[in-house]
Amino acid sequence: MSKFRKNGKKGMPAISTASLPDIVFMLLFFFMVTTVMRETTLFVKVQTPKATEIKKLEKKSLVSYIYIGSPIKRLQASYGSAARIQLNDAFATVEEIQEFIATEQQARDEKEIPYMTTSIKADETAKMGIITDVKQELRKANALKINYSTRKGTY
Amino acid sequence: MASNRRGLPEINAGSMADIAFLLLIFFLVTTTMDQDTGINRKLPPMPDSEQETPPEINAKNIYVVLINSNNQLLVEGEIMQISDLKAGAKQFINNNGMDPRSSDNPEKAIISLQNDRGTEYKTYIRVQNELAAAYTELRNDASLGKFGERYADLDKTKQKEIRKMYPQKISEAEPKNIGGNE
Numbered sequence: 073m074s075k076f077r078k079n080g081k082k083g084m085p086a087i088s089t090a091s092l093p094d095i096v097f098m099l100l101f102f103f104m105v106t107t108v109m110r111e112t113t114l115f116v117k118v119q120t121p122k123a124t125e126i127k128k129l130e131k132k133s134l135v136s137y138i139y140i141g142s143p144i145k146r147l148q149a150s151y152g153s154a155a156r157i158q159l160n161d162a163f164a165t166v167e168e169i170q171e172f173i174a175t176e177q178q179a180r181d182e183k184e185i186p187y188m189t190t191s192i193k194a195d196e197t198a199k200m201g202i203i204t205d206v207k208q209e210l211r212k213a214n215a216l217k218i219n220y221s222t223r224k225g226t227y
Numbered sequence: 228m229a230s231n232r233r234g235l236p237e238i239n240a241g242s243m244a245d246i247a248f249l250l251l252i253f254f255l256v257t258t259t260m261d262q263d264t265g266i267n268r269k270l271p272p273m274p275d276s277e278q279e280t281p282p283e284i285n286a287k288n289i290y291v292v293l294i295n296s297n298n299q300l301l302v303e304g305e306i307m308q309i310s311d312l313k314a315g316a317k318q319f320i321n322n323n324g325m326d327p328r329s330s331d332n333p334e335k336a337i338i339s340l341q342n343d344r345g346t347e348y349k350t351y352i353r354v355q356n357e358l359a360a361a362y363t364e365l366r367n368d369a370s371l372g373k374f375g376e377r378y379a380d381l382d383k384t385k386q387k388e389i390r391k392m393y394p395q396k397i398s399e400a401e402p403k404n405i406g407g408n409e
């Protein structure tokens with residue numbers, strides 16, 4: 073800086089950095105708005121299976137999630153290690169799925185209901201019995217678009 | 228500092244940028260841009276009581292895949308490894324009447340998948356994945372032959388045309404407890 077000041081009192085004016093905070097705030101707001109905070113805390117351990125034929129899940133606002141897996145270590149003392157279903161922020165029984173789907177549908181616009189997807193995030197060690205039960209409930213609730221959540225990878 | 232000659236003292240906003248940067252970095256780090264991925268499937272609607280009986284399908288057009296509770300595969304009455312399933316399914320779909328016991332043509336070919344309640348989810352997804360891969364490869368072959376492009380790069384109408392040639396018909400049987408318990 074001092075290098076420039078030698079030129080005289082009225083040399084190059086310093087570039088105003090007054091708008092720098094504005095620029096940074098703009099970026100900040102962009103990230104704040106686009107960030108999707110994970111709104112559910114997982115009570116079940118979910119490691120999704122690997123697959124290659126995967127598709128991206130679009131329109132996140134129209135996706136409802138069902139988590140299936142054995143409870144996390146901390147909760148195994150009280151809930152056991154058998155696979156359980158988690159909806160929103162609590163453990164649920166299979167019967168509660170229809171209600172869950174109904175509330176999810178009510179929260180959306182009527183036109184959007186046919187595009188709603190249910191993402192099944194199940195642990196790879198889960199048994200098909202519980203998943204079949206969930207699928208049957210989804211059929212009863214008429215939520216027919218599903219997505220088996222998987223990671224990219226091969227065996 | 229406080230004694231600015233004219234009116235109110237100005238607050239030094241120089242560190243505002245630093246504070247904002249700090250917040251920005253926090254959000255940058257916590258943001259997870261990872262997209263959820265998975266296999267899309269459509270469930271069949273619940274059967275209506277008044278529904279007419281489903282159309283008869285020639286047994287040779289059905290490729291029966293059974294998975295038992297030990298995660299073993301029985302395909303068309305024979306034990307098969309999962310790694311062979313894709314090739315087997317491709318051969319079945321693309322049979323075009325060559326083998327009289329296999330499918331008539333890709334449009335009629337149906338894959339019937341049935342699993343046990345004790346089957347591991349991982350195996351089920353692997354089987355679904357292999358079957359989807361068989362269809363993807365067949366569609367890719369067809370679109371490369373017809374349009375000289377991969378299926379994924381085609382536009383919507385062309386994709387539809389290919390999809391019509393190779394409709395993905397994976398039917399899942401109503402759940403049953405086949406050979407084994409939970």
